[in-house]
């Protein structure tokens with residue numbers, strides 16, 4: 287039998303669909319694109335191209351892993367965030383589309399020449415997107431995980447942002463010791479209560495790093511308290527705060543920000559899907 291790009295795509299799509307994988311066609315296209323080194327359009331233009339046994343073996347191996355719900359981003363080893371390709375691994379959160387809008391909110395209100403701090407940078411997604419969009423801005427990006435910082439370093443170098451994105455290891459503000467106060471704080475901290483795992487899809491729970499996902503049990507606002515406690519010392523007066531939150535944590539996180547005497551103009555904004563997602567405030 288003659289195996290072509292189209293027949294292999296159809297077989298993978300059908301098999302993934304039977305294994306309850308979301309968007310099976312898209313997964314099949316991305317995985318075959320990786321095997322053949324082609325983008326989606328090129329795949330489409332080469333539907334009749336014959337596939338070698340070696341190529342089919344490579345596709346079969348990736349399809350099997352996807353069928354066990356391993357995220358496509360992990361199988362590809364990279365993921366796009368605001369049009370920037372970023373290396374990802376099991377050590378970092380896969381950057382989410384909602385977080386792209388957090389970057390937009392921060393960029394819209396960012397003063398010229400701002401000094402920005404990104405607490406819990408993971409892959410470096412937020413810091414890199416901000417520094418790429420705004421050549422006048424510098425960012426200090428902090429994470430407690432050395433593994434995450436290794437990935438973030440590779441991403442910062444990949445996008446040539448080394449001089450303007452400084453990576454530091456430490457727990458929240460401890461990573462900024464000795465830094466002058468910042469103009470902007472951005473953060474997407476862990477907020478899923480491990481006592482309420484229903485807020486996470488099974489593949490997220492199984493494949494993404496617990497350190498990036500979970501608060502201490504029963505306290506989804508824990509990281510917000512830790513971060514907001516340092517705002518008076520580390521942000522300039524009138525400085526901008528933009529943080530991400532989500533289901534199960536939004537109300538508790540909002541209460542933390544509202545209770546802080548260091549903050550004013552606290553708002554909780556919705557994402558495109560209508561979920562409460564972005565906490566926006568000013569240093570009093």
Ligand SMILES: C[S@@+](CC[C@H](N)C(=O)[O-])C[C@H]1O[C@@H](n2cnc3c(N)ncnc32)[C@H](O)[C@@H]1O
Nearest residue numbers: 379381406407408429430431457458474476498
């Ligand atoms: C939800 S992930 C966000 C990653 C990335 N900023 C993004 O939006 O894609 C949270 C990040 O916070 C980091 N983190 C967890 N506890 C921390 C702490 N105490 N201090 C600094 N970073 C921490 C995790 O390692 C993880 O990279």
